[in-house]
Amino acid sequence: MYIVLLGPPGAGKGTQAQRIASATKLVHISTGDMFRENVKNQTELGKLANEYMAKGELVPDEVTIKMLLERISRDDAKAGAMFDGFPRNVVQARALDEALKSNGTRVDHALLISVADAELIARLGGRWICRNCGKLYHERNDPPKTPGVCDACGGELYQREDDRPEVVRARLEKQKPPAALIDHYRAAGVLKEIDGERSLDDVTASLLEAIR
Numbered sequence: 001m002y003i004v005l006l007g008p009p010g011a012g013k014g015t016q017a018q019r020i021a022s023a024t025k026l027v028h029i030s031t032g033d034m035f036r037e038n039v040k041n042q043t044e045l046g047k048l049a050n051e052y053m054a055k056g057e058l059v060p061d062e063v064t065i066k067m068l069l070e071r072i073s074r075d076d077a078k079a080g081a082m083f084d085g086f087p088r089n090v091v092q093a094r095a096l097d098e099a100l101k102s103n104g105t106r107v108d109h110a111l112l113i114s115v116a117d118a119e120l121i122a123r124l125g126g127r128w129i130c131r132n133c134g135k136l137y138h139e140r141n142d143p144p145k146t147p148g149v150c151d152a153c154g155g156e157l158y159q160r161e162d163d164r165p166e167v168v169r170a171r172l173e174k175q176k177p178p179a180a181l182i183d184h185y186r187a188a189g190v191l192k193e194i195d196g197e198r199s200l201d202d203v204t205a206s207l208l209e210a211i212r
């Protein structure tokens with residue numbers, strides 16, 4: 001089973017994708033994680049991707065599609081996958097369709113997590129990460145006991161470059177799933193919309209229900 005998770009940045013895609021992947025035993029493929037890993041390891045791909053990521057822009061399709069196709073050609077993605085952050089546009093969606101078609105498979109479910117803009121800006125602007133252990137915090141929903149310091153390990157908290165408020169608005173505008181992408185999956189008869197302004201558990205339950 002191949003599942004595509006769609007939604008604007010801050011809709012909780014990453015968290016839900018992990019939950020769905022573990023509930024379904026599907027491999028979780030996040031292009032954002034793959035790019036961040038490359039940035040961390042200072043690969044050529046990482047250097048290139050970072051030029052776009054730091055500005056809240058999408059990495060060019062050619063680069064992203066090549067990386068994704070290589071990833072889904074591996075054995076662990078043969079039986080299915082949970083895609084998170086891919087596709088972001090119709091060009092990417094078509095590339096995925098083609099690749100799956102050549103294996104006799106297809107995208108079975110496209111799940112759209114929807115959240116209003118105002119809520120997204122509040123959520124995204126407040127995210128902090130521990131530089132040492134990676135633990136996530138949120139200014140409003142899950143603040144650390146001492147601002148700027150990790151409760152778990154005492155490490156320094158930082159904001160992902162693309163979570164800074166000025167980048168957030170630009171990123172939202174540029175990275176909302178385009179209407180054409182949503183239409184692409186609606187036309188294929190696989191689109192389901194899930195209300196993302198509820199508790200994490202409720203959203204997970206709706207997503208699992210949608211793919212049953």
Ligand code: AMP
Nearest residue numbers: 031032052053057058059064085086088
């Ligand atoms: P994410 O973790 O999905 O929010 O992705 C973080 C950043 O990685 C995005 O802001 C983009 O710059 C880049 N990125 C991730 N996935 C894609 C994709 N499918 N196409 C283009 N850029 C992507």
